[in-house]
Amino acid sequence: MLRVIVRRLLQLVVTLIALSALIFIWLRNLPGGPVDALLGERATPETRALLTKALGYDQPILVQYGKFMQRILTGDFGNSIRTGDPVTEVIGRAFPATVELALAAMIIAVGLGVPLGYLAARWRGRFLDNLTIAGTLLGISIPIFFLGYLLKDVFTQNIHWFPPSGRVSTGIDNTNVTGFFVLDGLLTREFDAAADALWHLLLPAITLATIPLAVIVRITRASVLDVLNEDYVRTAEAKGLRHRTIRGRHILRNALLPVVTAIGLQTGALLSGAVLTEKVYNWGGLGTLITDSISGSRDYPVLQALILLAALVFVVVNLLVDLSYAFIDPRVRVR
Amino acid sequence: MSLLDVRDLSVVFQRRGERPFTAVDKVSFTVEPGQTVGLVGESGCGKSVTSLAIMGLLPRRGNKVTGEVLFDGADLLKLRPDDMRDRRGRDIGMIFQDPLSSLNPVIPIGIQVAEVLERHRGMDHKAALKEAKELLDAVGIPDPMRRLKEYPHQISGGMRQRALIAIALACKPRLLIADEPTTALDVTIQAQILTLLKQLVDETGTALIMITHDLGVVAGLCDTVNVLYGGKVVERARRHELFGHARHPYTHGLLNSVPRLDSPRGERLHAIPGSVADNIPWAEGCAFAPRCPNVVDACLEGPPPLEPTATGGDLRCNNPVSEEVAVP
Numbered sequence: 001m002l003r004v005i006v007r008r009l010l011q012l013v014v015t016l017i018a019l020s021a022l023i024f025i026w027l028r029n030l031p032g033g034p035v036d037a038l039l040g041e042r043a044t045p046e047t048r049a050l051l052t053k054a055l056g057y058d059q060p061i062l063v064q065y066g067k068f069m070q071r072i073l074t075g076d077f078g079n080s081i082r083t084g085d086p087v088t089e090v091i092g093r094a095f096p097a098t099v100e101l102a103l104a105a106m107i108i109a110v111g112l113g114v115p116l117g118y119l120a121a122r123w124r125g126r127f128l129d130n131l132t133i134a135g136t137l138l139g140i141s142i143p144i145f146f147l148g149y150l151l152k153d154v155f156t157q158n159i160h161w162f163p164p165s166g167r168v169s170t171g172i173d174n175t176n177v178t179g180f181f182v183l184d185g186l187l188t189r190e191f192d193a194a195a196d197a198l199w200h201l202l203l204p205a206i207t208l209a210t211i212p213l214a215v216i217v218r219i220t221r222a223s224v225l226d227v228l229n230e231d232y233v234r235t236a237e238a239k240g241l242r243h244r245t246i247r248g249r250h251i252l253r254n255a256l257l258p259v260v261t262a263i264g265l266q267t268g269a270l271l272s273g274a275v276l277t278e279k280v281y282n283w284g285g286l287g288t289l290i291t292d293s294i295s296g297s298r299d300y301p302v303l304q305a306l307i308l309l310a311a312l313v314f315v316v317v318n319l320l321v322d323l324s325y326a327f328i329d330p331r332v333r334v335r
Numbered sequence: 336m337s338l339l340d341v342r343d344l345s346v347v348f349q350r351r352g353e354r355p356f357t358a359v360d361k362v363s364f365t366v367e368p369g370q371t372v373g374l375v376g377e378s379g380c381g382k383s384v385t386s387l388a389i390m391g392l393l394p395r396r397g398n399k400v401t402g403e404v405l406f407d408g409a410d411l412l413k414l415r416p417d418d419m420r421d422r423r424g425r426d427i428g429m430i431f432q433d434p435l436s437s438l439n440p441v442i443p444i445g446i447q448v449a450e451v452l453e454r455h456r457g458m459d460h461k462a463a464l465k466e467a468k469e470l471l472d473a474v475g476i477p478d479p480m481r482r483l484k485e486y487p488h489q490i491s492g493g494m495r496q497r498a499l500i501a502i503a504l505a506c507k508p509r510l511l512i513a514d515e516p517t518t519a520l521d522v523t524i525q526a527q528i529l530t531l532l533k534q535l536v537d538e539t540g541t542a543l544i545m546i547t548h549d550l551g552v553v554a555g556l557c558d559t560v561n562v563l564y565g566g567k568v569v570e571r572a573r574r575h576e577l578f579g580h581a582r583h584p585y586t587h588g589l590l591n592s593v594p595r596l597d598s599p600r601g602e603r604l605h606a607i608p609g610s611v612a613d614n615i616p617w618a619e620g621c622a623f624a625p626r627c628p629n630v631v632d633a634c635l636e637g638p639p640p641l642e643p644t645a646t647g648g649d650l651r652c653n654n655p656v657s658e659e660v661a662v663p
Binding site for chain 2: 230231232234235236237238239240241242245249250253254328329330331
């Protein structure tokens with residue numbers, strides 16, 4: 001098991017190095033750039049040259065990349081061009097917001113998706129099943145920004161159930177411990193702050209959850225249908241076991257294997273969905289940061305770090321998924 | 336009173352958009368306490384469906400089950416699903432064909448044995464595991480303590496079937512149904528499993544319904560044999576009668592098609608011509624008629640009735656093999 005983890009971590013390092021080179025070259029070949037962004041259109045060639053030199057962009061790209069990698073190894077990702085703050089700090093502020101949003105979305109997707117998928121399979125061909133299939137098709141095909149604005153319009157403008165944007169109401173004095181506002185509120189026993197944060201969180205989380213939810217429902221349904229036909233389920237029935245034992249121990253435990261894989265792969269969808277969702281609800285997480293960093297200033301240092309972070313998260317989550325796979329399925333363990 | 340009295344059991348598959356198919360057609364037979372009864376026939380003759388119907392394991396959608404299955408006088412088909420659930424595994428145990436796929440791959444053997452004890456005998460988990468170890472020992476699994484924690488893929492095919500037997504017999508049921516329990520096993524292991532079954536049945540006094548297409552299994556184990564063809568019982572006889580004087584041409588064909596080591600070299604194997612796909616519906620005549628060497632006109636005019644024979648069995652045939660013809 002340890003060898004598997006070590007091997008996967010080594011693969012991760014190689015992946016990240018290759019990815020960093022790609023991002024580095026790609027970013028610097030985009031039209032525009034930090035110099036244009038900072039100086040505006042009317043800057044003289046002299047000031048441009050000076051700033052380019054000051055930022056180190058006049059050097060060959062390989063030299064720039066070498067220096068970048070050198071600094072990364074010491075944990076220095078440089079400073080944001082837009083704000084001048086260290087990149088680690090800028091990202092550190094936004095990261096918990098996105099993680100909180102993504103976790104909430106995943107809890108909704110798994111918490112609703114697995115039971116719904118199971119029920120759809122058990123009532124195959126009946127009304128609930130057909131409704132679920134139609135619903136998931138809609139969930140997968142509806143663009144996330146459209147759904148976001150739709151929900152926002154309905155639930156914050158027409159009926160005022162939820163706040164339109166942000167993570168916290170003005171006037172709420174929340175103490176920042178972990179950066180997860182709901183958790184912070186609970187930890188510091190500021191329950192009004194926790195409730196307020198949750199109230200802000202719900203609508204964006206539902207928006208972000210739609211696609212993973214639809215995927216999880218579908219995969220659970222297909223997987224449960226497969227398992228229902230397995231001989232060991234018939235054996236369990238022949239033993240006269242109670243429904244809940246058969247459901248939990250014999251059906252779901254086997255049916256969840258593909259679902260767990262899907263959860264890992266959906267992390268990618270969550271990251272890209274977060275960009276759109278955060279834009280709609282002005283969430284102030286990594287998604288907001290990434291759009292701001294591209295559109296205005298071509299904030300190279302921030303963008304590089306962000307994309308690497310996204311890749312890191314994706315790979316680590318999938319590593320965890322593979323490890324949990326081995327935990328659930330003993331047949332994987334021996335290999 | 337018989338332990339199990341199956342009366343006119345019929346199972347009709349009714350799938351949407353398809354013509355109804357009668358898989359089991361008014362099958363009746365009895366099992367006395369401690370007796371071993373064989374259900375014999377080719378694939379598709381309805382023997383497995385019969386056993387699943389007795390156990391109440393056929394999906395209710397798409398299957399119409401009629402008739403009576405009297406267990407200790409109570410009709411199992413009329414029980415509420417939860418009451419039947421209480422009986423399965425406790426009063427009636429069942430062993431299936433493929434021991435690998437019949438065990439849950441992600442749960443240790445010990446728990447799979449223990450859970451049935453917890454369910455029906457009210458044991459706590461610890462006591463059930465302890466009892467599970469005893470049971471594994473009793474079915475001849477070496478080092479049972481270690482096996483408790485192992486998973487199905489880690490033990491051999493023979494041991495898996497032994498584990499399934501341990502599960503089926505855990506609550507000392509009065510009836511055990513074995514659905515082709517040796518088909519998926521090596522020949523040497525087959526003999527071991529049959530010996531084990533015989534020994535356990537003798538020791539515990541459990542009645543056994545042995546479902547098989549293998550007449551060798553019947554010869555070694557069964558007191559009475561029901562031969563099924565096309566969903567109907569075509570011949571019923573005590574074991575010695577059947578092997579000595581099979582009357583139905585189908586049974587006769589089955590016995591003849593068993594290869595023998597002492598037959599002359601170069602002699603071709605006997606086979607029953609055609610396949611179950613050639614059946615005609617019972618309503619039009621004898622389902623076996625298209626493949627039958629003894630077919631007469633009456634066979635195509637309607638279903639022959641099941642009639643008692645002189646030797647105490649039953650026979651459904653217009654032109655049976657004469658009693659004098661000795662089976663090779």
